[in-house]
Amino acid sequence: MISLENVSIGYSERPVIDNLTTEVPQGKVTTILGPNGCGKSTLLKALACLKVPTQGCIRLDGIDLSTLSSRDRARKIAILPQHPIAPDGVRVGDLVRRGRTPWRGALSPWRTEDQAACDEALVAVHLQHDQSRTLVELSGGQRQRAWLALVLAQQTPILLLDEPTTHLDLVYQIELLQLLRDRNRNSGLTVVSILHDLNLAARFSDHLILLGAGKLVDAGPPDTVLSADNIRAGFNLQALVTRDPITSAPMVVPH
Amino acid sequence: MIRWAILIAILVTSVCLALRYGQISVPLDVLWNGLGTNDGPGSLILGTIRGPRVAVAMGGGFVLGLSGALFQTLFRNPLASPDVLGFTSGAGLAVIFAVSFNLAIAPTIAAVAGGVFAALVVAAIAYQKGVETPAITLILVGLGIGFFATGLATFLMTVLPTSSALEAQRWLSGSLSGSTWGNAGLVCGLGSLLALFALAQSRALGVLELGNDMAKGLGLSTEASRWTISGTGVLLAAVGVSLTGPVPFVALIAGPLGAVLSGATTVAGRLLAGGMAGAIVLVLADLVARVAIPNTQLPAGVFTGLIGAPFLLWRLGVEMRKGRV
Amino acid sequence: MAALCLIALALISLFIGPRDIAFDSFAAALQAYDQYDAEHVTLMQIRLPRLWAALIAGGALGVAAMVMQVVTRNPFADPGVLGINAGAAFFLIVGTTLLGRADEAFVAVFAFPGAALMALIVFALGGGFLRDINPIRLVLAGVAVNALLASLLTALVLLRQDSLDVMRFWVAGSLSQATTRPLFEMSLIALAGASLAMALATRFEAFALGGDMSQGLGVRPGRVLAGALIVVTLCAGAAVSVAGPIAFLGLIVPPIVRVLSPGDLRLGLLMSAVIGALILLFADVLGRVILSPLEVRAGIMTALLGTPLFLWVARRMSPGQVS
Numbered sequence: 021m022i023s024l025e026n027v028s029i030g031y032s033e034r035p036v037i038d039n040l041t042t043e044v045p046q047g048k049v050t051t052i053l054g055p056n057g058c059g060k061s062t063l064l065k066a067l068a069c070l071k072v073p074t075q076g077c078i079r080l081d082g083i084d085l086s087t088l089s090s091r092d093r094a095r096k097i098a099i100l101p102q103h104p105i106a107p108d109g110v111r112v113g114d115l116v117r118r119g120r121t122p123w124r125g126a127l128s129p130w131r132t133e134d135q136a137a138c139d140e141a142l143v144a145v146h147l148q149h150d151q152s153r154t155l156v157e158l159s160g161g162q163r164q165r166a167w168l169a170l171v172l173a174q175q176t177p178i179l180l181l182d183e184p185t186t187h188l189d190l191v192y193q194i195e196l197l198q199l200l201r202d203r204n205r206n207s208g209l210t211v212v213s214i215l216h217d218l219n220l221a222a223r224f225s226d227h228l229i230l231l232g233a234g235k236l237v238d239a240g241p242p243d244t245v246l247s248a249d250n251i252r253a254g255f256n257l258q259a260l261v262t263r264d265p266i267t268s269a270p271m272v273v274p275h
Numbered sequence: 276m277i278r279w280a281i282l283i284a285i286l287v288t289s290v291c292l293a294l295r296y297g298q299i300s301v302p303l304d305v306l307w308n309g310l311g312t313n314d315g316p317g318s319l320i321l322g323t324i325r326g327p328r329v330a331v332a333m334g335g336g337f338v339l340g341l342s343g344a345l346f347q348t349l350f351r352n353p354l355a356s357p358d359v360l361g362f363t364s365g366a367g368l369a370v371i372f373a374v375s376f377n378l379a380i381a382p383t384i385a386a387v388a389g390g391v392f393a394a395l396v397v398a399a400i401a402y403q404k405g406v407e408t409p410a411i412t413l414i415l416v417g418l419g420i421g422f423f424a425t426g427l428a429t430f431l432m433t434v435l436p437t438s439s440a441l442e443a444q445r446w447l448s449g450s451l452s453g454s455t456w457g458n459a460g461l462v463c464g465l466g467s468l469l470a471l472f473a474l475a476q477s478r479a480l481g482v483l484e485l486g487n488d489m490a491k492g493l494g495l496s497t498e499a500s501r502w503t504i505s506g507t508g509v510l511l512a513a514v515g516v517s518l519t520g521p522v523p524f525v526a527l528i529a530g531p532l533g534a535v536l537s538g539a540t541t542v543a544g545r546l547l548a549g550g551m552a553g554a555i556v557l558v559l560a561d562l563v564a565r566v567a568i569p570n571t572q573l574p575a576g577v578f579t580g581l582i583g584a585p586f587l588l589w590r591l592g593v594e595m596r597k598g599r600v
Numbered sequence: 601m602a603a604l605c606l607i608a609l610a611l612i613s614l615f616i617g618p619r620d621i622a623f624d625s626f627a628a629a630l631q632a633y634d635q636y637d638a639e640h641v642t643l644m645q646i647r648l649p650r651l652w653a654a655l656i657a658g659g660a661l662g663v664a665a666m667v668m669q670v671v672t673r674n675p676f677a678d679p680g681v682l683g684i685n686a687g688a689a690f691f692l693i694v695g696t697t698l699l700g701r702a703d704e705a706f707v708a709v710f711a712f713p714g715a716a717l718m719a720l721i722v723f724a725l726g727g728g729f730l731r732d733i734n735p736i737r738l739v740l741a742g743v744a745v746n747a748l749l750a751s752l753l754t755a756l757v758l759l760r761q762d763s764l765d766v767m768r769f770w771v772a773g774s775l776s777q778a779t780t781r782p783l784f785e786m787s788l789i790a791l792a793g794a795s796l797a798m799a800l801a802t803r804f805e806a807f808a809l810g811g812d813m814s815q816g817l818g819v820r821p822g823r824v825l826a827g828a829l830i831v832v833t834l835c836a837g838a839a840v841s842v843a844g845p846i847a848f849l850g851l852i853v854p855p856i857v858r859v860l861s862p863g864d865l866r867l868g869l870l871m872s873a874v875i876g877a878l879i880l881l882f883a884d885v886l887g888r889v890i891l892s893p894l895e896v897r898a899g900i901m902t903a904l905l906g907t908p909l910f911l912w913v914a915r916r917m918s919p920g921q922v923s
Contacts, residue, residue, distance in 0.1 A: 070815045094818025101812035107673055114863050121806040122818035126799035130864065174817065354740070400911050415676075415914035418743060419907055422681070426847060426903030433897065441757075448754035523747050573755050580751030584744040588725050 021046040022067060022085075022178070027076035029059070029066050035074065036062045038234040044227070049204050050212045051221040053245075054231035055255050060214045061102065061182055063231070067212065068099035068180050080178075094122035098171040099180040106155050112166045113151035116141055119173030141172035144203060161192030168196070172203070181213035185220070193217070197224040222246055222269045230254045246270040278538045282551055285536070286333075289555050293329045293562040294321065298570070331454035332561045332575070333554045334462035335519035340529030340553015341470055342511035344546045347530040348480055349504050352410035353590055356527040357390075357512035360417030364424035365393020366513050367521035371443055375431045383461065386517030387510065393420055394509040449522030449576025451561050458518050465514050470550065473507045477543040480504060484542070522557065522576040524583020529553035531590070556582075606878045610651055612885060652783055653775050654884050654898070655877045657843035660790035662876020663869055664835035665850025666857060667797050670804050670865060671828045675913045676739045678850030678906075679715075679836040683745035685845035687718025688837050690749045697760055708782050708841035715837040718745060719829050774897040775843050775884050786838040793834030794873060800827045801865040843880075846899045848906025852879055855909070879905070 022044040030036035036059040044050050044067070052060045065071040066078060069085050078085045080096060088096070098119075106115070119141070120134045142148045145165040155163055164184060171179055181200075185193040201224050203209045215221045221228060221242070228245040230237040232254035238245045251259045251272060258275040295301055343356040357363050369389020370382045378385070401408050401416040428447060432440050445452075479500040512526065532555075533539070533548030560582070561575040661679060668677035679685045691714025725741035797804075806817040807824045814821055839846065857871045883901035890896055 065812070068816055070812055090815070090820055091818040094816065097816075099812065099816035101810070101816065103810070104813040105673065105808070105810035107670070107808045108675070109858065109862070111862055117864070118802075118805045118809060119817065121802050124802045171816070180816075359743070400915060403915075412914060415739070416911055418739065419910040419914055422847070422910065423903065423907040426900055426907070430896065430900040433900075434894065444754060444757060448751065523751070568759065571759055573758055577751045577755045580747050584748040584751075587744040587747075588741060 021081060023079050025077050025079070027066065027073045027078060029062050029071055029073050031074075036234055037066070037073075039076070040234075040236050041076075042229055042236055042239045044210070044212055044229075046210055047204070047208045048210065048226040049201055049224060050210070050227040050229065051225040052212065052214045052229045052231065053218060053221055053254070054237075055233075058231045058254075059234045060231060064099070064180050064182050064212065064214055068097050069093050070099065091122050094174065094176070096176055097178045097180065098174040098176040100167055100171045100182065100184060102182040102186065104167060106163075109154055109156075111152055111154050112147055112158070112169075113138070113142075115155060115166055116151075116169045116173050119170040122174065137173045137175050138169075141169040144172055145169045145199060161188055161195060164188060164192070164196060165199070168199070177208070178210040178212070181211070183214050183216065185215060185217070193220060200224070218246065218251075218272045219264065219269075222271065223264065223267055242270055246272060278536065279548075282533075282536050282548065286551055286555050286558075289558045289562070290329055290333065293332070293558050294325050296562060297325060297565045327456045327459050328451050328454045328561065329558060330456070330459035331462055331518055332451050332558045334459060334466050335451075335515045335522075336525055336529070336554035336557030337550040338462065338466040338469065338511045338553075339515035339519070339522065339526045339557070340533065341473060341546055341550035342508045342515065343526030343528075343553065344530035344533065344549025345473055345480075345504060345508040345511070346526075347549075348484060348542060348545065349501065349508070350410040350413060351484060352414070353531055354414055354527070354587075355410050356530065357508065358521070358523055358526050359414055359421075360394075361397055361420035361424065362390045362394050362417075362509055362512050363516050363521040363523075363526070364421040364428075365396075366390035366516040367447055368393075368424040368428045370517070370520075371428045371431050371447065374439065374443060374446075375435055383514070383517040387513040390509050390513030390516065393424065394505065396420055398505070445574055446520045448574045449520040449579065450572075450574035451519055451557075452572055452574075454518070462514060462518050466511070469507060469511050469514065473504075473511065473546060474543050476500070476504050476507065477541070477546060481542040519557065520574070520576060522560075523580045524587065525553050525556050525560075525579050527590075528556055528579075528583055528586050532556070606874055606881070609878060609881050609885065610655070649781075649783060650775050650884070651881070652787075653781060653842045654881045656783065656787050656790050657775070657839040657846060658849065658877035658880030659873035660793065660835040660839040660876070661846055661849045661880070662853040662857075662872035662874075663790075663794045663797050664832045664839070665876070666854050666865075666869055666872040667804060667828050667831050667835075668850070669854045670808055671825065672738060673808055674738055675855070676851065676910070678848060679832065679839075680845060680847040680850060681739060681910075682718070682722045682742035683749060684715050684718045684722065684832060684836050685840050685847070686746050686749045688712070688715040688840035689845045690714055690753060691717075692841065693753065694756065697756065708786065711841040712833060712837040715840065716829070716833040718749075719832050719836075721745060723825070723829065774899060775880075776895065776897070781842050783842065786842050789834055790838040793831050793838065794869070796827065796834070797831045797869050798866055800824065800831070801869060804828065805865050844897075844899055846880060847903040848910065849876060849880060849883075849902045851906045851909055851913075852902070855913075 024040055024042050027040045028035040028038055040063070052063060054060050062071060066073055069088070069090070072086060080088075085093065116138045117130075117134070120137060123134065123137075124130075139148070142151060145168050147162065147165055147169060150158065150162065150166075155166060158166060168181075168184070171181075179200075184200075185196055188196065197220060200211050200213070204211050225242055227240065228242050229239045230245050230250055237254040238247075238250045246261055248259060248261050251257055251261070260273045260275065262271050262273060263269070264271040291303065295303055339357070343358075346355045346357060346360065347353050349355075366386040366389040369385040369392070372378075372389075373380050373382065373385040397413065397417050397420050400420075401413045432443055432447075435443060479495060482495050483497065483500060483504075515526075516522075529552040530545070530549040533550070533552035534545050536552060537544060537548035539545045539548045556579065557575060560578040563578050564573040564575045567573060567578075664679050665677065668679070668682070669675065671677075688711040691710040692708070695710035722738065722741050722745055725737070725744075803819050803824045806814045806819045807821060808814075809817070811821055814824070853872045853876045856875050857868050860875075861867050861871050880898060880902065883905065884898040887896035887898055887901045
């Protein structure tokens with residue numbers, strides 16, 4: 021479980037995240053929601069220790085994250101940034117291998133467990149037959165799954181994703197979110213992602229963190245967080261909240 | 276208008292300074308007296324020692340600066356100048372080539388041939404059918420050709436005997452020593468002809484600046500204009516290089532410097548200002564090269580290199596922030 | 601395969617030159633070295649050091665270029681293009697001019713601060729310490745640094761005429777003076793650089809995925825960049841003090857390696873050492889025979905071989921890839 025206590029991030033006079041206290045439950049699928057520029061990405065980066073809070077403390081199972089060495093942290097928390105850079109002409113298999121970086125010492129050879137982790141990650145994203153293809157040959161959805169395989173090969177109990185569904189067709193969005201939830205259900209992976217689509221978030225998440233302008237609006241299960249009042253507070257948007265006819269998850273229909 | 280006056284004043288001051296100072300400094304009134312007569316120190320300095328040298332620096336700087344401004348406007352990229360595009364290296368290589376094989380060719384002709392040849396090679400490699408060549412591709416290809424020419428010139432240097440190698444090294448780094456009135460006449464004559472031709476192209480250039488499609492829509496035959504303008508620019512650069520050697524970065528600095536100093540908004544104004552800025556830079560660089568170390572004359576290119584390299588880096592920073600490179 | 605080619609070429613390089621040597625005398629020289637036999641002396645005192653120098657310089661430059669290209673994600677990253685070789689050579693020339701050529705081994709030390717300084721400047725100017733490194737900016741920074749050094753060098757040569765010969769010898773890479781170079785010391789330094797590269801290989805690969813991703817993988821970008829600079833300094837410095845600034849070798853090696861072994865960078869680094877040594881040796885042998893008896897320096901041969909590749913990459917690069 022990751023807990024945040026009075027966390028502020030950003031510049032001292034104008035913090036992006038201001039005095040935030042909340043929790044990310046273990047073994048659940050959590051989604052961070054909020055309007056553009058409310059500090060979602062900043063919060064996610066802080067969870068992965070890419071940004072250091074100016075105030076407050078982020079704890080992982082009671083241990084202050086900032087006391088961990090970067091390698092130890094990378095063995096516990098993986099992050100897929102919004103725009104990772106694909107080296108020119110890299111092949112899927114070689115890309116995924118780089119996810120093993122925190123497990124490999126300066127002199128350690130490529131071990132069978134490294135290979136096993138990569139194979140397993142590739143199977144999980146259904147790319148086991150595309151290892152020798154280059155990243156540019158893949159479709160957008162496949163490419164995003166290849167990046168996902170990289171962070172899965174990192175074999176961390178916690179996975180953070182910054183807008184993993186951006187630029188994907190609806191079909192691929194659902195495929196990716198389904199894949200993440202399967203992973204969560206099957207191996208207990210804690211998933212934290214940022215999404216823009218409230219309805220998809222409601223459908224695929226166990227826990228929501230709704231931010232509005234650097235402050236927490238509400239956190240909890242989709243049923244309680246996605247209320248008309250919260251939507252108005254977070255997004256400044258009048259909306260009707262009804263039930264999705266298929267899954268009966270909350271569905272937000274703007275006025 | 277005031278800014279143009281300032282630009283002209285800077286040029287005149289630089290020329291006066293360049294005539295006044297050197298291994299020995301000559302007061303301006305002595306120079307003034309030497310203007311009318313045929314003897315005395317003033318006349319000697321003006322007529323034989325510094326006069327032709329400063330004239331060549333002015334003319335050479337002008338054509339190089341004009342050529343730079345021309346290419347920078349044509350390709351809408353401040354980095355696209357004949358030295359970055361490899362034309363000056365090509366011209367330099369041709370002259371070294373002529374020297375090392377004892378070919379009986381005037382350096383001017385060799386430089387022009389080399390510059391045009393390098394330009395054709397760059398164009399042929401960068402050209403892709405049906406696509407407007409991006410300035411970046413052109414710059415990279417030009418850099419490659421420049422590297423190649425420099426490599427070959429270095430090779431020729433290693434096989435030359437020491438005395439000619441020293442001369443070649445001096446020439447390759449851009450030196451104005453040994454300039455004569457004949458050189459000055461050549462650069463001014465050819466230079467002004469080409470400059471007039473370039474200025475006549477300024478309207479077409481102004482339309483081309485708006486992009487190929489827009490220019491076509493306005494009824495310009497874009498391909499022909501591009502070739503004409505590029506040809507003029509290459510010839511200008513080659514004439515400059517043949518007399519001054521491949522002085523680094525004068526053409527690169529001149530365009531932006533002239534635009535800032537003159538505040539010119541029209542294409543013709545920018546071209547003219549670029550030429551004048553080039554003249555100022557080269558005259559001053561040559562002056563510094565003469566007086567920096569007593570009893571030693573360095574090539575002017577050493578100083579344009581020392582100014583130009585940081586300028587290129589600064590320019591890069593600016594372009595990066597604008598997101599154009 | 602590449603290793604076999606290397607061995608074959610190495611043998612050829614021993615026997616070809618102004619004096620062609622029969623294979624028998626090689627065997628004889630190994631078994632019973634006769635210091636009055638001209639062939640034996642040529643073989644052991646000239647050809648063998650020269651071969652050794654080509655292997656070290658080529659291998660070291662191959663490793664340096666591979667590391668630079670991976671870290672900067674830039675197909676133009678080459679110690680020559682970026683002015684690192686020129687920096688090392690400049691310091692060497694200044695050192696030799698000031699101290700005289702009495703002590704070659706001591707003077708060779710100057711190559712390292714030169715290489716380190718230029719590497720630092722070029723990376724800093726290329727935006728390496730701020731954000732992600734920009735390919736075009738890096739190349740242009742290299743061009744500017746090269747031009748700056750060339751200007752300084754000209755000034756030096758014209759001020760101290762005695763340095764012209766030193767410069768002419770150093771300014772283009774050549775293996776002809778290998779006998780007088782501190783080969784053994786430089787081999788050790790190049791080996792140290794290559795070992796560091798091997799140890800950091802996985803980190804370099806992670807670094808190439810961009811700032812956030814590499815941090816997410818537990819890599820500290822600052823440290824990795826510092827490691828890369830040390831590798832480049834050691835390898836390029838060693839190569840330059842053995843063979844002078846060899847141009848464009850670093851452009852040729854990584855693309856070939858990427859085709860031959862696209863996977864693990866450690867294997868890639870081994871390959872680039874082998875391929876780099878192979879190409880430099882090839883350039884040297886070719887330079888010895890192509891205009892015989894005139895010798896074309898290896899550095900010029902690699903420049904001539906590398907230019908078409910540079911142009912090809914430049915042409916292939918679409919504007920979108922550049923920014």
